[in-house]
Amino acid sequence: MKRQTDYGNRIKEQAGQDVVILLQNWKKRARRLKIYRFSLCLALFFSFTALTAVLYYQVDNSIPSVLNVRAGQEQSIYLGVPAQAQIVSVSESGESNIPAGAVEIDLSREVTFKTAQESSYRMMVKLFGFLPFKEVEIQVIEDQSLIPVGVPIGIYVKTEGVLVIGTGEFQGQDGVSYSPARYVLKSGDYIRKVNGTDVTEKEAFTDLIEQSGGETVTLTLERNKEIMDVKVTPVQDVNGSYKIGVWIRDNAQGVGTMTYIDSQGNFGALGHGINDVDTSTLMQMEDGTLYQTSIVDIKKGEDGNPGEMTGMIVYSNENVLGTITSNSSRGIFGICNEKALELGVEKALPIGLKQEIKKGPAQILCTVEGETRYYDVEITAVHLDHDNVNRGIELTVTDPELLAVTGGIVQGMSGSPIIQDGKIIGAVTHVLVQDSARGYGIFIENMLEH
Numbered sequence: 404m405k406r407q408t409d410y411g412n413r414i415k416e417q418a419g420q421d422v423v424i425l426l427q428n429w430k431k432r433a434r435r436l437k438i439y440r441f442s443l444c445l446a447l448f449f450s451f452t453a454l455t456a457v458l459y460y461q462v463d464n465s466i467p468s469v470l471n472v473r474a475g476q477e478q479s480i481y482l483g484v485p486a487q488a489q490i491v492s493v494s495e496s497g498e499s500n501i502p503a504g505a506v507e508i509d510l511s512r513e514v515t516f517k518t519a520q521e522s523s524y525r526m527m528v529k530l531f532g533f534l535p536f537k538e539v540e541i542q543v544i545e546d547q548s549l550i551p552v553g554v555p556i557g558i559y560v561k562t563e564g565v566l567v568i569g570t571g572e573f574q575g576q577d578g579v580s581y582s583p584a585r586y587v588l589k590s591g592d593y594i595r596k597v598n599g600t601d602v603t604e605k606e607a608f609t610d611l612i613e614q615s616g617g618e619t620v621t622l623t624l625e626r627n628k629e630i631m632d633v634k635v636t637p638v639q640d641v642n643g644s645y646k647i648g649v650w651i652r653d654n655a656q657g658v659g660t661m662t663y664i665d666s667q668g669n670f671g672a673l674g675h676g677i678n679d680v681d682t683s684t685l686m687q688m689e690d691g692t693l694y695q696t697s698i699v700d701i702k703k704g705e706d707g708n709p710g711e712m713t714g715m716i717v718y719s720n721e722n723v724l725g726t727i728t729s730n731s732s733r734g735i736f737g738i739c740n741e742k743a744l745e746l747g748v749e750k751a752l753p754i755g756l757k758q759e760i761k762k763g764p765a766q767i768l769c770t771v772e773g774e775t776r777y778y779d780v781e782i783t784a785v786h787l788d789h790d791n792v793n794r795g796i797e798l799t800v801t802d803p804e805l806l807a808v809t810g811g812i813v814q815g816m817s818g819s820p821i822i823q824d825g826k827i828i829g830a831v832t833h834v835l836v837q838d839s840a841r842g843y844g845i846f847i848e849n850m851l852e853h
Contacts, residue, residue: 466528467787470539471756471848473546480758481513482787488528488539547754549663549847550747551820551827552670553768553775557694557716560655560677560730563687564625565608567592568650568679573640581638582648588633589626591684594651596623603689605653612637613645625687652679655686658696658714660769660818662830662850664739664747670725671853673734673818674830674845675793691727693737694718698770704810704839712815733792733845733853734818734830748775755826757795757846760785765798767831769819771808778802782823783841793832796821796844811840820847 465484472478524541569590572582588594594602597611598620612620619636637645659673670693676685696714704710716722724743729736749768762785766777784797798821800811809816812834819831821844829844 464786464788466537466539467757468537468539470526470541470758471544472541473756474543476546477515479513479515482758485531487531488526490524490526544848547665547851548751549665549754549827550751551663551749551768551822552661552746553749553770553819554661554746555696555698555712555714555770555815556659556661556672556724557696557714557718557722558655558657558659558672558677558691558727558735559694559716559718560686560691560727560735561603561689562593562653562655563603563689564593564595565602565605565651565653566679566682566684566686567594567624568652568681571648571650573638573646573648576639576641576643583635583638584647584649587635588622588624588647588649590682591626591679593625593687594622595625595630597621599623603653605651608651612647615645617645652681655679656716658698658712658716658815659735660816660831661743661746662734662818662820663827663847664744666751668739668744669736670739670743671734671736671818671830671850674832674850675734675817676732677730677735685732686730688727688730691730691735691737693724693727693739693743695722695724695742698773698815701771701809701813703808704813704834706838707836709834709836709839710810710813712809712813714815729853731853733850736853752822752825752827754847754851755823755828756848757785757787757828759826760796760823760828760846763823765821765823765828767798767800767816767819767821769805769816769831771805777822778805780821792849793845794843795846795849796829798831798842798844800840800842806840809839811838812842813839 465482470480523543526539526541528536528539530536567588567590570582570584570588572580575581594608596602597608600611602608602611615637617637617639619634622633622635624631624633635647637647640646655677657677661670661672662674664670678684679686694716696716698712699715700713702710702713723740724746725737725739727735727737760782762782765780765782767780768775768777778800779802781799781801782796783799786795786797800806805811812831814834816831817833820827821829821831827847829847830850832843832845834842
């Protein structure tokens with residue numbers, strides 16, 4: 404009888420243990436299921452966030468912050484985004500058939516309207532018709548025509564002051580290394596004065612440092628658009644010359660392409676600014692000169708290795724083409740002389756605004772092997788609100804003759820005008836290093852805003 408009781412107890416104990424194990428397994432499965440659900444929700448959340456961010460970027464890139472339209476002309480705009488827009492303000496000058504607050508514009512369809520002379524508007528865009536998204540400034544501009552040029556030019560730019568490239572060490576008369584300018588000057592600084600005396604050339608700067616006789620000098624410089632004074636004490640090097648240990652530059656030269664000549668005899672070129680090769684900063688220009696140049700060699704571009712056009716520039720008065728008056732992020736600009744005006748042999752073309760550019764065939768005008776002619780390209784993308792003003796247009800060279808000679812886009816072609824549907828729409832600015840046939844361009848309206 405006792406054996407039966409013990410056996411029964413063991414059965415109950417085993418059953419209890421089985422129940423405990425089942426409960427433990429159920430709890431483990433429940434925890435795993437909870438973790439799985441949490442992970443799934445987290446993955447869905449991040450996927451949704453990423454998708455929303457991508458959609459936001461695409462829509463934002465499709466809606467320009469500034470939209471230029473021609474004065475007094477009926478024109479169409481098609482942005483193709485799921486949004487409604489409403490004019491929220493109109494300038495006091497002029498009249499428009501789009502009164503403030505009275506017209507809803509469906510941006511998913513083609514919209515046609517006419518603007519008055521010298522008027523400006525602000526347009527509120529609402530996603531899906533109710534979610535405020537961004538304001539668009541509509542600027543009314545006068546229509547104009549430009550002569551596309553596409554001819555190589557030599558560029559000489561004199562800096563405003565002397566540009567600091569960097570600091571370094573030199574050996575003093577005691578055999579010790581010195582670097583007086585370290586922690587005082589920075590790459591990208593423009594030194595304007597030494598002890599109150601203006602400096603515009605490297606030689607003048609070096610002479611003023613030498614004349615200090617080792618006494619502390621005050622340098623007036625511009626850093627990040629702020630004027631400031633700093634002090635530095637020159638030290639004699641092994642040759643007895645006083646130095647502060649700084650690398651400087653007072654000019655820049657290069658080869659590019661002239662984009663256009665306007666009706667007033669002004670030119671635009673490059674489509675991007677002249678940056679210092681070492682500091683990558685936009686060079687502040689005191690004055691500049693444009694020279695006639697001839698291409699003596701073309702290094703063909705390859706994937707991963709961009710090509711280059713080498714030009715020969717003779718810095719003589721006979722070769723001067725004009726004066727450079729501005730070096731901006733949108734290009735270099737200035738005034739043509741009679742010799743430069745003779746380069747504009749092409750017929751003047753109307754400008755094409757960015758909202759009029761289409762994906763598809765286009766042409767660029769450039770000079771290769773001594774001949775200025777049009778070559779075929781393909782517009783592959785148009786970024787209406789790109790953060791980088793020089794990369795609103797993506798293009799691919801398709802012309803077999805140009806590809807055979809240059810491999811696509813090479814250094815020196817910057818500024819080559821881009822033509823589509825009989826309008827000048829922009830200029831070539833960059834090449835993709837990994838694919839020399841592909842590159843970027845700037846909208847012509849951006850160049851005209853310099």
